[in-house]
Amino acid sequence: TQPSWKRTRDVQITTRSFGGNSPAVELDGEDDNANQVFKSPRKISYLPSASLTYSLWYKRRWMTITRVQQQSSLYGTKENTLYLQILTRDHNILKNLLQEARRLYVDGQVHNMCVYVSNSSNQWNHVACRAKRSMRSIVLDPGVKGLLLGDARDFLQSKTWYAERGIPFRRGYLLHGVPGSGKTSMIHCMAGELGLDVYIISLSRAGLDDSSLSELVNALPDRCVALMEDIDVAFTHAITRTEVPEPIPSDTAKNSPQGAQPASANKLSLSGLLNALDGVGAQEGRILFATTNKYSALDPALCRPGRMDLHVEFKNASKYQARELFSRFYLPTETTPLEDSNDEESIHSDFPSDDVFEKNSKYREGSPQLPLLAFTGNAHTGRPPKLSYEDITKLAQRFADAIPEREWSMASLQGYLMAYKTRPFEAADGVGTWMLKDRVAGEREMRGADSKAITAPVGLNPVSQGALLPRPDCTCETAGVGLSVVPKLLQAQNANVM
Ligand SMILES: Nc1ncnc2c1ncn2[C@@H]1O[C@H](COP(=O)(O)OP(=O)(O)OP(=O)(O)O)[C@@H](O)[C@H]1O
Structure with missing residues (x-):
């Protein structure tokens, strides 16, 4: 709340752009004209210097702040740590400060939804905070938005219900259908509505194998949206539960461009995916969204209730x-x-x-x-x-x-x-x-x-x-409102909308 580096006399210059989570403070007047056409994306900001210690008063206590930057050993990324020192005997001051910082951060995120993706070292990386997209901007046939959002809200409020019945507390949604029908947009809207961050699991990521997928899923936070887009892509080579991926011929590997691996280098198996989704370590309380344009190509084991509980078809425009x-x-x-x-x-x-x-x-x-x-x-x-x-x-x-x-x-x-x-x-x-x-x-x-x-x-x-x-076959699964629910599953909801 009192960024003393805003008044510092020492100034360092950098060409870096600062993202949503940076400790930088914008220069007054930098954001005045949000509609300006030729606005430079590069803004000037104050950032606490890595080499100085700043001092300020916090609740009538003397406090110093030092930012220390360390090179993380493996991948050359820089980690920032803020060291705070407060002259007080009262521990509550520190606790209150941290709670206040957290509250300010959370309040700042109310209108935002954060997106995380896994990096090559198999860790979750925060990539962006986006303004939430209004549900109103998605146009689906009557009943579809209500069904999805209502179901997810109901799920999030039902932890005890699940616990009492010994049912794993997680829910999967499979959105399938033609490209450009709003599947991804709907997921983003829903995450915003539910106040959840989105963790994108890219199954076609080079180097992703069964154990790294399981690690990623285990590292998901308790309440979040996990998103697997184009879930069929990982299995375009018809990997089945028992099939072992073919080894890459050495000359193919040699000739492939640097950094790009042939699709067959993907060591993910269907059983690995299934284990990650519902194995012992699968995260409790998470909502999984999967999308596909090739519904019929998916293995029934992947689509079954408990893994993908609700299947919704998105069609071309009515x-x-x-x-x-x-x-x-x-x-x-x-x-x-x-x-x-x-x-x-x-x-x-x-x-x-x-x-x-x-x-x-x-x-x-x-x-x-x-x-x-x-x-x-x-x-x-x-x-x-x-x-x-x-x-x-x-x-x-x-x-x-x-x-x-x-x-x-x-x-x-x-x-x-x-x-x-x-x-x-x-x-x-x-x-x-x-x-x-x-x-x-x-x-x-x-x-x-x-x-x-x-x-x-x-x-x-x-x-x-x-x-x-x-496309003559695009409406073959269901007629009507563009919604198909898995047989035997959620018949009550099905009846609502069909
Ligand atoms: N039902 C819809 N209502 C409003 N806008 C839509 C709708 N469907 C698609 N759009 C618009 O079309 C663009 C692409 O939509 P989106 O990426 O959500 O489709 P998708 O079904 O996920 O496509 P793909 O299967 O190719 O990933 C977005 O800009 C989105 O705003």
Whole structure:
């Protein structure tokens, strides 16, 4: 709270950028104009010098602070340690100081979600703290957000329930489906909503083997989200429970670029993964999210309840999603606690069937809280206030009418709208032509691919210019709201949403 290095007369210069966890203090006025276009990413900050001792008063006690920097022996990373000395006989002062520092840190993280990944030495590295993404920014079919978030909240509150029944206190979610349908975004939103940090376990990381995976999982904190993206990737070589990975031929190893290892160098086996997930050492209280585009390629042992308790399919955009995406894209974002509370309401009520905006009279034109105006014009900064909420709703409907069900991914629709950031009329009118062009381009690409005798992998859509081609098999598992729950599992929840 009293960074005395802010007033120091000794100054050192560095070209380093300081991340979220640094002890640096920004120069006054550095962040004044957050919207400035050509803002330099390199800021000037005060940092306690590594060679000096600073002194300050803390609660009427004399205190000194020294920062010591040590080279960690193995990988050349630098570790910083702050040494505090307080002139007092009262131990509580130190305890209070640490608690205060922790509280300030935690308060500072309230709007953030931190992401950790494992490094090559198999330790968890803090990589970033990101602003939480609002649940409202994800558009899924009615019921899906509510199901996932409700289930995870319920799980986190049920420790005793699990303990009483002797069931391991952990829960796994498998989000599967076409690329660009919002799987990763949803996980990030959920982690933010639940106040949990995300630990990304990259199963395709070079050098990851059964024992290092188990080590990583054991080192997870008690409450966190563990994320395994593209869980099928680790097993593209059809490693089964018994199969031992093939040894790497020595010439392949020699010819591979430095640092890059051929995929077969991955020593992870399915049984290693299963053991890590539910073996003796598996972390209690963790939420595991796994994503895949190739659901059918996963081993049933991996998908079974207890490992992946809830399976949710993400499909290409429905008309409902297209309409909502359009509305949310063009309506001002910074409006309203109202919007969030509305969304929250929907989440808890497991989403009513229809467009929440239309149903809720709070959003009707004329309401004092209504975000009346939308962005039009050529630039965000312009924002001439020309369109009412009602106009946007009509345009959104026109847009959705032109989009065939489940043909385009949400990412591709978002990509299309990005080209019309501030021109909703043109976006609504031009979508038909865009789809036509994209189909032609896609077909051409397919023909090219066919002539080279390359086939798309099962369950995957070929991607063309950011858009997905029509995919006859994409809705084969479940019809309706784009949700499929494992047979025999959570039938009550299944009944809720089907
Ligand atoms: N349902 C959705 N609602 C809002 N935005 C979405 C949705 N789906 C995708 N997007 C947008 O598309 C982009 C890609 O989404 P995301 O990475 O979450 O998809 P994914 O399903 O995880 O894709 P992949 O399987 O390729 O990893 C993001 O910018 C996201 O904002």
